[in-house]
Amino acid sequence: MQVTSRRFKEGAHDALHDKNIQEAFSKVKSGFPLARAKSASELPEFEGLRDEARDLKNHILENLDYYLEYFEDQVLLQGGRVHWCSSYTEAREVVLHICRDANAKTVTKGKSMITEEMGLNDYLSEHGIEPIETDLGEYIIQLADEHPSHIIAPALHKTKDQVTELFHENHAKYGLNERITDPQALVNEARSVLRDKYVAADVGITGANFLIAETGSTVIVTNEGNGDLTQSLPKTHIAVSSIEKVVPTLEDASLFLRLLARSATGQEMSVYTTLSTGSKRMEDIDGPANFHVVLVDSGRSDLLGSDKQDLLRCLKCGACMNHCPVYQAVGGHTYGWVYPGPIGAALNPHMVGLEEARHLPNASTFCGRCEEVCPVRIPLPKIMRHWREQAFETQITPKPERWGIGVWAYFAKRPKLYRLMTRISARALKLMAGKKGVIRKLPLMKGWSSVRDFPAPEGATFMEQWKKQQREGK
Amino acid sequence: MPSRDRIFARIRHNLGRGPVKEDAAKLLKARIEGHVPHTIPKRTDIPHKEQVDLFQAKAEALDATVARLSNLEEVPEALRDYLTAHNLPPRIKMAPDPALDDLPFDKTPMLEITRGAAAPSDEVSLTPAFSGIAETGTLCMASGPDTPSTLNFLPENHVVVIKASQISGTMEESWARLRKKFGAGNLPRTVNFISGPSRTGDIEQTLIMGAHGPRRVHILIVDDGPQD
Numbered sequence: 001m002q003v004t005s006r007r008f009k010e011g012a013h014d015a016l017h018d019k020n021i022q023e024a025f026s027k028v029k030s031g032f033p034l035a036r037a038k039s040a041s042e043l044p045e046f047e048g049l050r051d052e053a054r055d056l057k058n059h060i061l062e063n064l065d066y067y068l069e070y071f072e073d074q075v076l077l078q079g080g081r082v083h084w085c086s087s088y089t090e091a092r093e094v095v096l097h098i099c100r101d102a103n104a105k106t107v108t109k110g111k112s113m114i115t116e117e118m119g120l121n122d123y124l125s126e127h128g129i130e131p132i133e134t135d136l137g138e139y140i141i142q143l144a145d146e147h148p149s150h151i152i153a154p155a156l157h158k159t160k161d162q163v164t165e166l167f168h169e170n171h172a173k174y175g176l177n178e179r180i181t182d183p184q185a186l187v188n189e190a191r192s193v194l195r196d197k198y199v200a201a202d203v204g205i206t207g208a209n210f211l212i213a214e215t216g217s218t219v220i221v222t223n224e225g226n227g228d229l230t231q232s233l234p235k236t237h238i239a240v241s242s243i244e245k246v247v248p249t250l251e252d253a254s255l256f257l258r259l260l261a262r263s264a265t266g267q268e269m270s271v272y273t274t275l276s277t278g279s280k281r282m283e284d285i286d287g288p289a290n291f292h293v294v295l296v297d298s299g300r301s302d303l304l305g306s307d308k309q310d311l312l313r314c315l316k317c318g319a320c321m322n323h324c325p326v327y328q329a330v331g332g333h334t335y336g337w338v339y340p341g342p343i344g345a346a347l348n349p350h351m352v353g354l355e356e357a358r359h360l361p362n363a364s365t366f367c368g369r370c371e372e373v374c375p376v377r378i379p380l381p382k383i384m385r386h387w388r389e390q391a392f393e394t395q396i397t398p399k400p401e402r403w404g405i406g407v408w409a410y411f412a413k414r415p416k417l418y419r420l421m422t423r424i425s426a427r428a429l430k431l432m433a434g435k436k437g438v439i440r441k442l443p444l445m446k447g448w449s450s451v452r453d454f455p456a457p458e459g460a461t462f463m464e465q466w467k468k469q470q471r472e473g474k
Numbered sequence: 475m476p477s478r479d480r481i482f483a484r485i486r487h488n489l490g491r492g493p494v495k496e497d498a499a500k501l502l503k504a505r506i507e508g509h510v511p512h513t514i515p516k517r518t519d520i521p522h523k524e525q526v527d528l529f530q531a532k533a534e535a536l537d538a539t540v541a542r543l544s545n546l547e548e549v550p551e552a553l554r555d556y557l558t559a560h561n562l563p564p565r566i567k568m569a570p571d572p573a574l575d576d577l578p579f580d581k582t583p584m585l586e587i588t589r590g591a592a593a594p595s596d597e598v599s600l601t602p603a604f605s606g607i608a609e610t611g612t613l614c615m616a617s618g619p620d621t622p623s624t625l626n627f628l629p630e631n632h633v634v635v636i637k638a639s640q641i642s643g644t645m646e647e648s649w650a651r652l653r654k655k656f657g658a659g660n661l662p663r664t665v666n667f668i669s670g671p672s673r674t675g676d677i678e679q680t681l682i683m684g685a686h687g688p689r690r691v692h693i694l695i696v697d698d699g700p701q702d
Contacts, residue, residue: 027678044515045513063498063502065486065493084477090477134686137676156679187682191684214658215659232627254645254649271670271671271672271673273667274664274666277660278663284619285619301481302488
């Protein structure tokens with residue numbers, strides 16, 4: 001997909017003034033976080049399981065090559081095929097090739113972030129194959145020709161009225177002409193339209209939440225059941241996955257499954273957890289005759305051994321964005337590439353380049369909630385700080401910003417001078433504020449004072465007050 | 475260089491080592507074959523009878539419905555009652571599993587039973603579960619010639635028969651059952667864990683039931699004694 005992270009500031013400004021976006025994303029904080037907190041509190045072992053999950057992911061990453069080879073052997077044994085792809089280009093070509101071998105006209109798709117990264121839908125369309133997203137949220141944004149704004153709730157930014165209009169425009173060709181507004185009726189209509197698509201599709205493409213080395217299985221986790229119809233009705237099932245999703249055993253998958261849904265939506269388990277192993281067996285009367293696993297690297301292996309390796313632990317649950325005040329304010333699209341929120345702010349600079357995504361690591365208040373709720377304890381603020389440092393060191397940060405940081409650093413390294421300057425500023429600001437105690441306008445700080453008053457210091461610095469208290473023996 | 479080689483070369487280069495050494499590989503292989511569980515939630519550490527009750531309570535909390543039967547012979551009538559209660563036509567697509575061969579459908583002559591994989595026109599399916607997980611009220615379904623997995627998804631109403639002896643505490647116990655039946659390292663083509671009926675929150679974060687899979691899941695627990 002086209003990267004628009006460079007426009008973060010303009011995008012954030014637009015989003016803050018967009019009523020629909022504000023309404024949709026402000027709802028996030030009353031939904032997912034409360035549900036997560038409730039389900040976490042109902043499982044006394046939750047915090048301990050998070051430690052185990054972090055350690056297990058680290059163990060997997062340290063032995064990634066071994067587990068991937070084991071997984072590959074098992075897939076082959078069970079009658080599937082494995083395709084290794086270094087780049088998105090290669091992965092797109094492999095998928096197209098499999099679709100052509102299957103004489104595919106239409107393919108149904110379960111929800112998958114990696115195929116979003118690859119821009120698979122556009123590529124298939126350009127080559128005469130119609131991709132049909134079947135997850136309701138993905139289906140809605142495919143009709144709207146947009147990208148996901150949340151990794152587990154892709155159409156979060158769409159209002160019900162917008163869905164009504166989209167269905168009205170796009171479903172007339174199926175003889176469905178009524179303009180429906182009831183959410184249940186909207187779901188029913190999408191259900192009936194997609195039913196025929198599942199049956200007619202030549203190939204079903206899903207992602208994978210996990211790859212199990214022990215059995216060569218790919219695992220998907222959904223609530224709708226769309227992924228299951230996608231992978232069980234067509235003759236060919238393609239599971240596309242990035243390489244870091246491998247886990248050693250079924251027991252290891254259980255550990256992550258106890259954390260995944262709780263962290264994402266507050267469910268103890270998502271409705272459907274499905275393991276697909278090989279192609280259908282000789283005597284089976286349903287299931288796909290062909291099973292392909294497409295494994296994509298595209299930048300993952302380069303994170304290994306780096307100060308950002310911890311990012312590869314990500315389970316794609318969305319908890320970090322659900323708890324992020326910046327994400328809730330600016331919405332998902334503002335981040336300008338596949339992953340929004342804190343995980344996007346930490347991962348996208350690696351995936352699309354720091355120069356393109358340099359604003360993202362700054363889009364954080366460092367409140368730390370993302371790290372607090374991450375099921376595998378990824379130190380997201382620390383990684384964002386690494387990016388900020390790297391942007392400064394490689395001179396990607398623009399000159400005025402660098403100059404400002406340089407000036408601050410000059411004083412920060414000279415404590416006496418620093419304290420003198422803060423004493424002077426505190427008194428000057430007090431004078432500026434006068435009797436009101438607030439400052440209406442501040443030079444160079446319009447962003448702050450255009451929407452609220454700046455509370456003025458009371459005349460003494462923290463250090464002065466501290467010393468005074470110490471003297472008075474308080 | 476083929477992509478496979480390139481990916482492995484990059485992984486090893488960035489981890490600062492060559493291929494995993496023989497001794498280390500042995501340990502990793504033993505880890506895979508050891509099936510060692512992680513921490514198991516204490517909530518399932520209860521007598522089997524209570525596990526069955528927990529399974530029912532958890533499944534009902536997920537909006538599945540549950541009926542308790544004292545033997546398999548009661549299934550046809552329970553099924554008929556369920557169809558009547560929901561105003562459904564008396565037509566069932568049933569899994570071709572020999573375990574269901576002996577169900578006394580002569581007691582319910584109105585019911586039209588066909589057996590096989592699901593077709594888009596099927597409204598109600600009847601399938602046997604492979605196992606049940608008390609911890610979360612989850613059904614485990616294993617595909618096979620007798621248990622086609624499309625029956626779990628295409629019909630709007632999914633009725634599942636499970637014996638109390640098939641219910642145990644955790645997912646880990648279902649893995650053990652699967653290994654016992656299919657052999658360690660092997661699984662049937664599809665294993666479905668099902669926790670209640672299909673749902674979505676994709677329109678304005680409002681929960682709506684029946685997105686693509688069944689709108690209703692009805693579980694018939696047959697009380698056949700202790701855990702097998």
